[in-house]
Structures are given as C-alpha cells and as structure tokens.
Amino acid sequence: MTPGAAGHRGYFHEAAFYGSDGEFLALVVPFLEDGLRAGEPTLTAFGAKNTALVRAALGERCGAEFLDGDVHYSRPASAIRRYREAVAGHLAGGATQIRIVGDVPHPGLGLPWEWWARYEAATNHAFEDFPLWGLCPYDTRTAPPRVLADVARTHPVLTTAGGEHAENPDFEEPARFLGARSPVFGDPLQRTPPAIDLIDPTPAEARRAVLDATRGSAVDAAEIDHLVVVTSEAVTNALCHGRPPLRLRLWSGEQRAVVTVSDLGSGPTDPFAGLLPPTDPASGGIGLWMAHQLCSDVTLHREPEGFTIRLVVGVAHAA
C-alpha cells in the first residue's frame, strides 16, 4: 500500500481545492502516478475538460481507468452503486487498495448540488469497509462558496498540491451532517402556481394526476413514467409513515417537471435513506432509493411544519 493512506483502514476520503489548471494537475497527477507505480487500480471520473488535461499529462496508455464523469456522476445513488461494484471487482481480482478521483457535480458545472452534498457525506459510510482512497478536487473558480463549505464539512482529510494530508477539523459525522440539512426551495418554477395541488390523494389518484398534468410536456415520456412511479412511491410512503394531511403539488415547466409530497411527519429516520440500497428490501426504503435512481434531482426538506420530498425529472435546476 502506498503512502498517504498507508496505515489507514477502510475509506480514505480527502478533498482538495484548486484555483488553476496547473494546481489541478499538481494535485491529481502525483495521486494517479503513485497509484499506477504501486500497481493499484486507479480510476478517474472527470468531465471532458479535466479528462483531457489528465490524459495530456499522463499519456493515453498510462494504465489509469478513465470513466466518463458525466455518466458516472449522473446521480449520487448510481455513482455509489457503480463505485461499489467497481471496487468489489478489483478486490476480487486481488487489489489491496484502489484509487478514485473525479469531478463531483455542482451548480458551477450546471447541475444541482444538494444531493451531491449528501453523497459526499454518505460515501464516508457507504465505502467505510473498502480499502479505497478517494480524492475529491474542487475548482474554487467555479464551485460556489456554499458548495465549498459543504465539502469542508464532509471530508475527514484535506490535501494540498504539496502532498500533505491533514486531518480536517471541520469534518462532521455523516449522520449528523445529513440529519441537520434543510435546503431551501430554490427552483424558480416553484414560485409559479402549481398545476396540481391535492390534499390526501390515494397513490392511484396521484398517478392519474401526474399523467394528466404532464400531458403534452416536452419532458421525455420515459422520464414522465419515472415521475409517475416515484410520485406513487412518495405518496405511499407519506400515507404509511408520515402524518396527515398529505399534500401533493406538481409544476410542469418547459424542461422539467417538479413534484413535492409533504406531510406533517419528520421524514425518514435513516440519514442515508435513498442514497444506499436498503439492506432488507421487505423492510421499506426502496421507494426513496428508487427515486434517487430515476429522478434528475431529489431533495429532502425537514422543516418544523413537516417533511417534504421534492422529485424532479427533465433538466433539473442547478442550485
């Protein structure tokens, strides 16, 4: 095992901040080269720009595995699942440490952040049993300050281009970080009157209402089907686990459809719900996990007046 994560058991999760392409390469290239030299499986999942920078610096045949960052980071729950599968495959092949580095999406890259903030916290738990060294470099030129603040709270280690790995004093226990989150509703579409506003619909009534309200929508039909499925799940969950009354609202925009399902309960008790597959499918949690696999954004809002899940299909608002 190579230095840095040497002596560390389980997931070594570190963040780094850079302000230029040169700083980016000074962080990433040694990380990759050290791993390759040690014969460790070394994976990257960058967007097009950073992939090109790394390929130019290391050469096409460097031996690193280049994943398409846009595909890999399409959804947090999918990214966790893919990483777990990739890591399990490498471990089965005899690897003792695996290195991963990639561009985690945020509004600076045109994508929503909230569920990626939850992802960054949840991976500390999801990967804790894996001999995995994950480096998360964030570009201070594009990432908004609140993203950088969340990054600082979700990574137990901070690294610098000089190769130092320092314990991060701002790191918060993932369950605490996740339990305390209550994002604002920042989508301008939700400032318009909803196309649907129903109190206590049955799941079947909710499905019909979503289909009716999105008829003629420019959003892909398969995505509307997914919205029907996940809305039905959210309503069922609110009926089974929440506190009445249940309120279903839907906004149908040109590029996306947004559903919120609210009740007076406190929401799921599992802080990792939705991001990780439920350990026992019969015990519940599948609906929330499916929403995270099928939507383009899912946010969970815990407020004094109750719990709201917000489900988006189509092009999610980057906030």
Add this chain to the structure above:
Amino acid sequence: MRLTGTTTSARGFGPRDHLCWAYTDPGDMRVRMREFLADGLELGQRVSWIASGPLEDLVDDLRGVPMFDRALDSGAASVSSIDDSYPFGTVVDPPGQVGVYAEATADAVAAGFTGLRVVAEATPLVRTSAQREAFLRYEHLVDRYMTGHPFAAMCAYDRVELGDDVVTALACMHPNSNQGLTPFRVHASDDGTTAFAGDLDGPVRDAFARTLDLADPAVADGELLIDGTDLNFVDHRNLLILADHAARRGATAVLRTRAVGAARLLEVLGLSNVRVEVPA
C-alpha cells in the same frame, strides 16, 4: 377473446365469460341475473339460476318474461336451490366443484346446447373464512376451466352482508366485475396463463399476496407466465411479492406487460427471478 374489466350491466357477455356482481339491492341483482341469462339463451346455452330459497320462488324470479317462460318449459332454463345442494356452512371442494360444472357443461352440449351459463347467488358459501378460502380457490380454478369450455357464470354476492373487504377479495379473482369493487384483478388468461390487470400498488399489497397464493398460477418449464396486457401499474412491493411467490414455486416469473415503469423497476431492484417482457 373473453371480456375483462368493469361493467355497469350484465349484458353482452360471451359463452366463456365470468362476472362478479356485488349488490346492495336484491331486486336490482335479479334484473342483472335476467340480463346475463337472457344473453345465454340467445347464444344457445342452457341456463340456470342458483340461489338460496324455495324452488318456486326462484322460478318466480324468471317467470313472466316470455323468453324465460318458454325456456323453463322446454328445459333450456332451470333453477336450483343452494340450500338443497349445499347444507349450511358447506366448504366447497374446489376441484370437485369445477367437476360438477364440467359435467353439467358436457351434458348441455350433449343435449344440443352450445354450452352452459349459470347465475349463482353464492353468499351462503363465503360466510366464514374457511368457506371463503376454499371458494376463492374454486373461483380461479373454474375461471381456468371457462377459458377452454363453453361455460359462463355470474357470481352474485351480497355486499351489505359480506362487507367491502370480502367482496373485494372475491371480485379481484374475476376477469369482470361491476364498478368500484377492486383496483386489480387476477384471473385466467385465454392463452392458459394467469393474467394480472388494473393497478398493483401499495394499498393492495396484502390483498394481492393473498390472491396470488390462492390463484397459485401454473408453472411450466420452470417459468410462471403472467399475462399483464391489462396491467396499468405495478410497484416494487408487488413485484417483490411476485418474486417471493415464484421463489417458493422454484420458478422464474415472466411478466408480459407495458405497465408504467415495470421494466426499469426490476433493473433497479435487481430481482433475479422475475423478468419483464414488453409484448410486441
């Protein structure tokens, strides 16, 4: 093709159709009974009205309509009192009961009729849970029999006496029912498989699990084929129930459906013993 779905009248059903009619008004139920049997006579089927009560009262239910008067006189129509055939509290033997109707259907055909059609007011046979379990198994077995034989039946149930839960459990095992009784149905399909229809979502999960166990769809070559042509929606809870049922039968369930999201759901769930096929 047999009819499937919900209906507001008992008219228009073919020689192999199976209808559940839950009623609150006995007078209206008798109107539906006559509708159903009248169509049978027009199709050349022998018809029978079976209910609790004295035979003369059952005959009176049909008399006064020229078509039924002629049929009663010729033997094309008959009545039978359930009190004579089934003493109080009888628990039916499902295959035996199907055998009774198979024999009666064969007799009707041998006598020159195109088949047999009955209306049975079966409330006395589903009053206890033991009676109901046997009768529900019988409902699916006889439904399978009807797909291949000229036998049609309308099963009438007293909604006031039995209550909505019992009536729903009965209705969901029929390919047809009057409106508002059940959001899903499990019945025999024309191709010999079992059909799921309607909406299988969270609120019907327990009812679906019970119904599936009672219907116990046939396994052929390790596969449990489900015709989901009329299935609008199925959620993960009910797919898990299907997976569990198939596992207990040592089979792979193959669900042929265009239901919203079913194929993607299976992908996400990663179930290995359920497959969704989208019909061509």
